[in-house]
Amino acid sequence: MSETSPSGPAEQPDFDALTxxxxxxxxxxxxVTVAVNLMSAAAVKxxxxxxxxxxxxxxxxxxxxxxxxxxxxxSATEISSFHAAPLRDGLKSLQLAFREASVVxxxxxxxxxxxxxxxxxx
Numbered sequence: 208m209s210e211t212s213p214s215g216p217a218e219q220p221d222f223d224a225l226t227x228x229x230x231x232x233x234x235x236x237x238x239v240t241v242a243v244n245l246m247s248a249a250a251v252k253x254x255x256x257x258x259x260x261x262x263x264x265x266x267x268x269x270x271x272x273x274x275x276x277x278x279x280x281x282s283a284t285e286i287s288s289f290h291a292a293p294l295r296d297g298l299k300s301l302q303l304a305f306r307e308a309s310v311v312x313x314x315x316x317x318x319x320x321x322x323x324x325x326x327x328x329x
Contacts, residue, residue: 238282239290245275246297253304265308269319272301276320295324302327 249271250256254263275298283291298320305319306312306329313319315326 235286235290238278238286239294242275242278242294245271245278246294246301249275249301250304253301253308255304263308265305268301268305268308272298272305272319273323275301276323280323298324299327303329 249268251258251262252264252268252271254260256262275294279291279294279298302318302320302324306327313321315321315328318327321327
């Protein structure tokens with residue numbers, strides 16, 4: 208049984224149009240968008256949003272920060288400094304926030320993403 212709305216059957220996404228839309232997006236834009244999404248998710252998991260500790264989960268934050276660091280490391284030669292510099296600054300801020308939020312902070316060089324960025328000191 209398909210879902211219906213007051214105006215009729217629910218519309219199915221036009222996958223051909225979506226594919227064409229994605230095909231038109233430059234790779235740098237995709238990389239930056241993914242990085243910003245990772246940063247936003249990590250900030251939520253670090254409790255840095257208005258809701259604060261409601262969504263705080265340091266295990267999840269560690270994964271997101273590490274993924275962001277890996278993405279930025281792997282794409283460093285693909286995106287310009289114009290795009291990379293603010294993303295690296297955001298990453299460092301998240302790494303410092305993680306260190307501050309941890310009850311038992313990791314040793315320098317062992318924190319999330321530090322295998323890609325090097326040790327982060329507060």
